[in-house]
Amino acid sequence: MDEHMVSALVSTVELISSTLDAAPDSWRDQLQTIRNTTASLELIDSTPNETRRRWQIPLISVFQRVAFADADNGGVPDVANWCLRQALTQLQLYPEDVDLLTLIGQNWLLRAQKSLAKIHHNERGSSSSGASYGHPLSRSEEERLAARSAIEAEDRLHAADYVEARGILLPATEYLKRAVDAARAQGRLNGVLLAAAAESFMSLGNVSSTRISGPYFHEALDYLREASGLQGYMLPAHLQQYLEEYGPLDTIT
Template structure:
């Protein structure tokens, strides 16, 4: 007999079991379930969701967000890993399906932004390693045209120009191009999620921090004549995050705000 969403009882039971399995592998400490078993269970759950059309049914809305978020986190066990491609791709496809149902779905927009941001980390890590953590890599803020205001000598200004020329030369390279290609949609989706949640009163410090991080990274891999806009937006998001109740920035983001916030009105 079909249930109210059109699934038969067997399909409904399969969905519920797959949801429980995803909860189990995402909530249990990593030491209690092997990595191989987690991936096997995740792929089995995805197979079930595909066969039942899980994401097509609005009745599962809360479970859909939970499941896709959990599987997306599983797909990127290390910050700078290339990820488990098939699981990551499935998650992205499901976020897009949710957006076709509701283009204003902030959860789906945020999930897509997180997916693109996670995909960018491998390229950003390669950039950081190649440049030894220099200011134009993924961990710092490059010098911009506006920074020249405080220079005490023409030599310092020339040095800044040389740094920008070198940074722009690196911006042509494959890792920079790859990172930009992933960070641009990350910024777009996360910024849209910020706008929607701000309008409906559900904006959080966590979302603002994620959006700021994506902007910081994009600024670091963008040509010098165009990167200031990203750093400025990042600082403004971080400032707003500090004003959110019961929220604190991570030490890294707080340090970034302390160091560079004074440069932004």
């Protein structure tokens, strides 16, 4: 790709990014332009090149932003797949690149959102349709209900959405953990990355058996504590609530 084409591509990416900043719901309007690019562009560098890297990573990032603008409904698979393929290819040249590791981890985390949204919807429906009791329960009744709920929860883990979510979240946690470790080593650690890593481990814990989920939640809490201690960074509300509820005592087993 010659210098003129690169310049035009960079301008297009910057325009898409600024448009999304001003009107996030306009992402569908950007799809045709993005697909015109992804149909003919593959990032197949064979040697590291910092000049090319400086425009390639923002391009993948902006295209991935569009690909997962509606992550709960599955996003835009062809663009999401293109982004993952390019990032993985580039990672072979820059194996400790924090931005690439983060992009790959976020790609997997966002892929899981469709399954996680379906799980959340089904669990909410199940809890709202549960039996109600007109009298106080005895201790033995409470214990039986708790035991039954635990069995039902374990059984749900074998459902397709749970299996799919775990399979997608495992690489999300792997790459985001690598990103955190690389960022820490390079003095580039930031709250957004720590929050994403925490989100991935929390999500994996939520769809895993209680027999193995404890370490996932502990990892998430460690990241949240570290993020909350960074000057100038504020955790998203749901993560702050989680930290306040479980962080002080860390009672998760």
